[in-house]
Amino acid sequence: MSTIVDTTTLLDLVGVSLVAAVGLTAAFSVAILGATRFSDLRRDGRGAEAAWFGVLTALALAACLGAIVYAIIEIQTK
Amino acid sequence: MESDLILVIVVVTALVFDFTNGFHDTANVVATSISTRAMSPRLAVGFAAILNFVGAFISLKVAATVAQGIVSATAVTTTIIFAGLVGAIAWNLVTWYFGLPSSSSHALIGGVVGATFVAAGASAVNGEGLVSKVVVPGLIAPTLAFVAAGLAILVAYRIVGRQRPGPVNRGFRAGQVASGGLLALAHGTNDAQKTMGVITLALIANGNLSSDPAKFHVPQWVVISAAAAIALGTYTGGWRIIRTMGSRIIKMDPAQGFSAQGAGAAVILASSHFGYPLSTTQVISGGVVGAGAARRLSAVRWGVAGNIAVAWVLTLPASAAIGGAVYGVSRIFGTGALGPVVVSVAILALTSAVFARRLQRGSPITAPQG
Numbered sequence: 001m002s003t004i005v006d007t008t009t010l011l012d013l014v015g016v017s018l019v020a021a022v023g024l025t026a027a028f029s030v031a032i033l034g035a036t037r038f039s040d041l042r043r044d045g046r047g048a049e050a051a052w053f054g055v056l057t058a059l060a061l062a063a064c065l066g067a068i069v070y071a072i073i074e075i076q077t078k
Numbered sequence: 079m080e081s082d083l084i085l086v087i088v089v090v091t092a093l094v095f096d097f098t099n100g101f102h103d104t105a106n107v108v109a110t111s112i113s114t115r116a117m118s119p120r121l122a123v124g125f126a127a128i129l130n131f132v133g134a135f136i137s138l139k140v141a142a143t144v145a146q147g148i149v150s151a152t153a154v155t156t157t158i159i160f161a162g163l164v165g166a167i168a169w170n171l172v173t174w175y176f177g178l179p180s181s182s183s184h185a186l187i188g189g190v191v192g193a194t195f196v197a198a199g200a201s202a203v204n205g206e207g208l209v210s211k212v213v214v215p216g217l218i219a220p221t222l223a224f225v226a227a228g229l230a231i232l233v234a235y236r237i238v239g240r241q242r243p244g245p246v247n248r249g250f251r252a253g254q255v256a257s258g259g260l261l262a263l264a265h266g267t268n269d270a271q272k273t274m275g276v277i278t279l280a281l282i283a284n285g286n287l288s289s290d291p292a293k294f295h296v297p298q299w300v301v302i303s304a305a306a307a308i309a310l311g312t313y314t315g316g317w318r319i320i321r322t323m324g325s326r327i328i329k330m331d332p333a334q335g336f337s338a339q340g341a342g343a344a345v346i347l348a349s350s351h352f353g354y355p356l357s358t359t360q361v362i363s364g365g366v367v368g369a370g371a372a373r374r375l376s377a378v379r380w381g382v383a384g385n386i387a388v389a390w391v392l393t394l395p396a397s398a399a400i401g402g403a404v405y406g407v408s409r410i411f412g413t414g415a416l417g418p419v420v421v422s423v424a425i426l427a428l429t430s431a432v433f434a435r436r437l438q439r440g441s442p443i444t445a446p447q448g
Contacts, residue, residue, distance in 0.1 A: 004214065005210065009353070010218070010354070013349055013352045014222060017222055017341075018229065020345075020347070021226035021230050021341035021345065022226070024230075025233055025234050025340050025341065028234075028249075028340070029237035032237075032245070032253075033241060035245070036241045036242065068256060071264075071343065071347050072263065075133070075263055075264050075350070076136050
């Protein structure tokens with residue numbers, strides 16, 4: 001059975017897939033949350049709080065962009 | 079002269095397979111984007127076609143030779159490759175007709191296995207390779223994507239659940255453009271290379287290219303024609319499968335669409351990283367069902383999902399049976415070019431008759447409006 005199924009690779013695949021899938025979706029969801037809150041707070045005149053959510057959005061989007069760049073490099077090298 | 083004729087037939091058949099591959103697998107990339115209105119149908123398939131074309135040029139490491147480790151390399155001839163391709167094309171068209179997403183790669187492997195079995199017997203087929211490269215990945219791909227997309231959508235709802243739906247939906251729609259683009263690039267790279275591998279192997283077998291691994295290269299015309307065929311197929315759009323994937327399994331919102339695509343892209347790229355190839359179709363289908371089931375089990379039309387699972391189970395034996403039958407018919411006319419020529423003419427006649435009948439009966443299924 002172990003020759004048919006490479007258990008170590010399979011477990012690595014499962015772990016990385018789950019972390020990447022949930023991480024990417026979480027990062028993008030945080031970016032959306034940040035952008036929505038930023039827009040709402042700025043409209044209410046709460047500039048300082050809005051700025052915090054602006055930074056959060058930028059960081060989350062940077063994480064997503066990093067994932068996309070990594071993915072393109074991965075596609076290129078495989 | 080006769081071997082050149084078989085070579086031409088194999089090249090044309092490989093490009094037709096590549097077209098059906100793009101046509102059949104468009105749904106993997108665009109179905110969720112169209113369903114959530116992230117993009118219009120025509121824009122979505124145009125975008126996917128361009129990125130499929132570009133993806134075919136990104137990497138040219140044609141390592142994935144067809145059915146490597148599954149059938150004996152010494153047993154494979156150009157006639158076997160031809161029969162295998164016909165088996166895969168036929169199964170792609172059957173599943174497209176019924177609107178069922180199924181793996182084009184598994185269909186191609188099945189076709190080649192069936193033809194090899196008829197040509198060289200059971201000893202030329204490696205059962206263990208078949209289990210490890212088709213059966214086990216066939217179980218892992220949808221299950222892993224199901225769990226990944228399910229967890230992802232739960233996390234997404236947890237984070238944005240209390241926000242206004244308008245901006246949240248717009249955000250996820252924008253995200254779908256990026257995740258769909260990644261999927262299209264990955265698909266173009268992986269699947270166009272399959273056809274490049276088939277054509278290159280046929281050129282080597284025919285003596286047009288050196289069999290020395292050190293001198294191995296893919297001719298530029300092979301790269302361009304394979305990229306163009308898969309992009310053209312993608313642009314044509316297999317609308318029946320797009321409808322199944324986009325709206326018949328679950329009625330999805332933009333967050334679910336993004337989770338299914340994002341989780342699908344993560345699983346496919348992770349599988350590529352670990353050298354454990356999984357079917358794009360099975361991953362995305364599993365992701366769509368997972369994104370729906372995590373919200374509410376009854377949101378999934380399990381009957382449709384069951385039909386898709388049946389198609390997956392049938393892919394290997396059905397394409398193998400067709401591939402074996404095509405090889406058997408070809409051999410009736412000897413080992414030369416006559417068999418493939420007769421089969422090709424018969425298929426062209428049959429296809430023309432079906433299309434003529436279709437035109438008489440009414441308009442074909444095309445891009446939905448809006």
